[in-house]
Amino acid sequence: MSTSGTASGSTPPAGGSGTTPGAAQRLMANPRFRRAAKFTLAALVTTLIATLIPLIVVWIQSMFNKSDTEPLDVTVSYGYRHNEPACGGEWLFPKRRNPPKPGNNEVISTWAHQANGIDLYETDLILNIQGSNSDAVNIQRIRVTDLKRTPLPNGVIGGTPGCGAKGDVRTFHSFLGEPLPRVLELNPKTLEYAKSDTLSYFVTSDKTEKFLIFAYMQKADFAADQVCTCVLQWKLAIDWTYHGQEGTTVVDDQGAPFQTADGTWSPQKSFLWTGQLTGWATYQEWEKEN
Incomplete structure (x- = not known):
C-alpha cells in the first residue's frame, strides 16, 4: 500500500498549529510592514517632541523669569x-x-x-x-x-x-x-x-x-x-x-x-x-x- 504527504505519525511544532509562527515571521519580513512600522514610530516621536518643546520653553522662561528688560532699574x-x-x-x-x-x-x-x-x-x-x-x-x-x-x-x-x-x-x-x-x-x-x-x-x-x-x-x-x-x-x-x-x-x-x-x-x-x-x-x- 503506497502513501503520500505527511506521515500520520508526525507532530506539529511546539506552540500551536504549524501555520501561526510562519505567518508572523513572514509579516515581520515583509518590507511594506517594516516601512509602515517605522513611519508610525517616527510620527509618534515627532508628535511627542512637538508637544514637549513648547512646554519646556515655557518652563525655562518661568524658571529664569526672562523678559525684554534687565532685572535692574538704575x-x-x-x-x-x-x-x-x-x-x-x-x-x-x-x-x-x-x-x-x-x-x-x-x-x-x-x-x-x-x-x-x-x-x-x-x-x-x-x-x-x-x-x-x-x-x-x-x-x-x-x-x-x-x-x-x-x-x-x-x-x-x-x-x-x-x-x-x-x-x-x-x-x-x-x-x-x-x-x-x-x-x-x-x-x-x-x-x-x-x-x-x-x-x-x-x-x-x-x-x-x-x-x-x-x-x-x-x-x-x-x-x-x-x-x-x-x-x-x-x-x-x-x-x-x-x-x-x-x-x-x-x-x-x-x-x-x-x-x-x-x-x-x-x-x-x-x-x-x-x-x-x-x-x-x-x-x-x-x-x-x-
Whole structure:
C-alpha cells in the first residue's frame, strides 16, 4: 500500500498549529510592514517632541523669569548731598570767557551739565538701584568701563563753595587716573577702603540701594602731579547675578559718557557763584570778601 504527504505519525511544532509562527515571521519580513512600522514610530516621536518643546520653553522662561528688560532699574542724580546748591561743584564751560548765567536755576550739577559744563577734577554721582520685580538681584561689583582720554577744550571755570557730604548712603571712591581704576567702598567709621571691589547687595522691586560714587582724577587733593591735561570720558558697569545668570548693566549720562576734566587755569578764568544778587565772582574777589 503506497502513501503520500505527511506521515500520520508526525507532530506539529511546539506552540500551536504549524501555520501561526510562519505567518508572523513572514509579516515581520515583509518590507511594506517594516516601512509602515517605522513611519508610525517616527510620527509618534515627532508628535511627542512637538508637544514637549513648547512646554519646556515655557518652563525655562518661568524658571529664569526672562523678559525684554534687565532685572535692574538704575537712576542717576548728580552732586553729593543729593545735588543741593552751593555744595562745592566745579565745572569747565568750554569755549566761554565767562560762566553762563543760571537765570532762575540753582547752580548745581544738573544745571551745569545742561549748560555743557564738564566736571572738574571729580564727578559725584548717586545711583538709585532697584530690582524690576520681586525676585532678588545680587549686585556683585561696580566698575569703571569705556575709559578714554580726549583733548582738554579751552574755556572758563565756574564753581560753588564746598559744604561737605552726607553720610547716609553707601559711599564709593574711584580714582580715574590709575591704570586700572576700581570702585571701592569706603568704610564710614574707619574711613578705609575695602580691599576688594567684590560686593553682595541684594535689591528687589521693594528693596532699593543708594550708592554715592566719588570719581576723582587722582587720590590726593591738589596734588602737584596732574593725571593729564585732558578730559576723561567713562561709564560705570554694574555686574550682577539673577537666578544663577550673570549680567551687566551699563550706567552713563543719558547715553553719553560721564566726563571729568583735569588741568590748570589762571585765577582770572576761575569763578565762584556767590548768589543771585551778586552773581559770579573771580576766586580773588571771593577771597577778599571771605
